[in-house]
Amino acid sequence: MKQILIPTDFSLNAWQAVCYAQELFKDQECVFHLLNTYTPAIVSSRFMAQHRDEKQHQKGSSNYSEAGLKELVERIQRNGPNPKHYFETYSSFSLLTDEVNNFVEHENIDLIIMGSKGMTDGNHIYMGKNTVRLIKTIKNCPLLAVPRDIDFFQPNEISFSTDFNMFYTHSELEPLIEMAQTFNATIRIVHIQDRIKPLTEIQRFNLGMLRKYLNEIEHYVHTVSEVKSISNTLLAFNKELDIHLLAMLNYRNSYVDSITQEPIVNKKTFEAQVPLMVIPEMSILYKNPKKKNQKDIMTKQHVN
Structure with a gap:
C-alpha cells in the first residue's frame, strides 16, 4: 500500500494538491498522511507575561490546526470517498521541513505531494518558499509540487x-x-x-x-x-x-x-x-523500517 504525505496549510493550492493526489492514485490502495505544522508567533521581549501569551498562541494554533484537518477530511469525504484510500491527519508543533523529514524517516513515505505555493506566497511567484525549502532539504523521498488551477490529466x-x-x-x-x-x-x-x-x-x-x-x-x-x-x-x-x-x-x-x-x-x-516531480540524489537507496513517531507534541487521527 502506497504511503503518501501531503503537507497542507489549508490554502486553495493545498486543496488542489489533495485532489490531484486522489485522482492520480484513484486505482491504487493508498494511505494519505495529511500534515499541518504550526509554530508560535515570534516575540522579541523576554518577559514572562509575554511568554504566557506565546503559550496561549500555541494552544490557539493547535486548535486551529486540528480543526482545519478535521474539516479537510470532511471535505474529502463530501467530494467523493474512494474505498481504496485511507487518511491519517497529523497536527504538529514544529517546523515544516523538520516534520516532513521526520515523517519520511519513520513512516516509510513513498511520495510527498504538495501545492507549489502556499497561503502566504504572492501571486507573482511560481514556487512558494516552503516548497523550495523542502526541495532543498528532503534527501530520500521524491516530491511532487502541484500548481494551482490546473486540470488533472493522466501523465501519459x-x-x-x-x-x-x-x-x-x-x-x-x-x-x-x-x-x-x-x-x-x-x-x-x-x-x-x-x-x-x-x-x-x-x-x-x-x-x-x-x-x-x-x-x-x-x-x-x-x-x-x-x-x-x-x-x-x-x-x-x-x-x-x-x-x-x-x-x-x-x-x-x-x-x-x-x-x-x-x-x-x-x-x-x-x-x-x-506538476513538477523532484527526485533527490540517491533517494531510494536507503529507507528505514517503518516505525511510528513517538513525539508527544503531535496529535493524530485516522479516517477511512
Whole structure:
C-alpha cells in the first residue's frame, strides 16, 4: 500500500494538491498522511507575561490546526470517498521541513505531494518558499509540487530534464520509472543548451546508461536551445508536446538548482505549469523500517 504525505496549510493550492493526489492514485490502495505544522508567533521581549501569551498562541494554533484537518477530511469525504484510500491527519508543533523529514524517516513515505505555493506566497511567484525549502532539504523521498488551477490529466507524457553531466543510478530513477510504468507513459528526455554543441564523452556515457535503464519504456531524447531561462524553455517544451508531468533529479548545479534560484518571474509566465516531480540524489537507496513517531507534541487521527 502506497504511503503518501501531503503537507497542507489549508490554502486553495493545498486543496488542489489533495485532489490531484486522489485522482492520480484513484486505482491504487493508498494511505494519505495529511500534515499541518504550526509554530508560535515570534516575540522579541523576554518577559514572562509575554511568554504566557506565546503559550496561549500555541494552544490557539493547535486548535486551529486540528480543526482545519478535521474539516479537510470532511471535505474529502463530501467530494467523493474512494474505498481504496485511507487518511491519517497529523497536527504538529514544529517546523515544516523538520516534520516532513521526520515523517519520511519513520513512516516509510513513498511520495510527498504538495501545492507549489502556499497561503502566504504572492501571486507573482511560481514556487512558494516552503516548497523550495523542502526541495532543498528532503534527501530520500521524491516530491511532487502541484500548481494551482490546473486540470488533472493522466501523465501519459512525462518530460525528464537533464544535462547528462550526472551519472544516475537505477535506484534514483525508480520513482520516474514507476510513474511511467503505472500510467504507460512516454518519457521525453529533455537536454537544454544555451548553444547547440556535441555531447562530451561523459555525457554520451551517461545518456547511454539512462537509455539502458529506460529500455522497456518508450522514450525519446530532445535537445533544445535555452530561451531566456531554463523555466521558460521547459514551459515552452511542455506546452508544445502536451506534457502532463515534469520530472527532475535534484543534485548540485542541476536544473532544479537553476529553477529554484531564478529571479521572481511574472505570474502569467508560469500559470500553465505542469506538476513538477523532484527526485533527490540517491533517494531510494536507503529507507528505514517503518516505525511510528513517538513525539508527544503531535496529535493524530485516522479516517477511512
